[in-house]
Amino acid sequence: MEFYWVGLIFWFLIGASILLFIWGLQKKSWKILLLSGITLILPSMYFFGAENWFRILVLLPLISFFLAYYIRRKATS
Numbered sequence: 001m002e003f004y005w006v007g008l009i010f011w012f013l014i015g016a017s018i019l020l021f022i023w024g025l026q027k028k029s030w031k032i033l034l035l036s037g038i039t040l041i042l043p044s045m046y047f048f049g050a051e052n053w054f055r056i057l058v059l060l061p062l063i064s065f066f067l068a069y070y071i072r073r074k075a076t077s
Contacts, residue, residue, distance in 0.1 A: 037064030
């Protein structure tokens with residue numbers, strides 16, 4: 001049985017994205033939320049080739065991007 005580095009990186013990016021998302025919401029930091037969305041792009045693009053409802057997971061990073069935009073806009077006004 002071999003060790004799959006791609007799977008390790010996949011789950012590491014998902015875990016890091018979740019932790020950054022929670023941390024960004026607690027701090028209300030648009031930079032951390034933006035970083036959370038960026039780290040989630042690669043794992044979510046894996047599901048772009050799916051032929052069922054998993055294809056919707058491609059839109060998951062948009063939540064972080066919209067929250068980052070909202071917090072940034074709220075902070076500047």
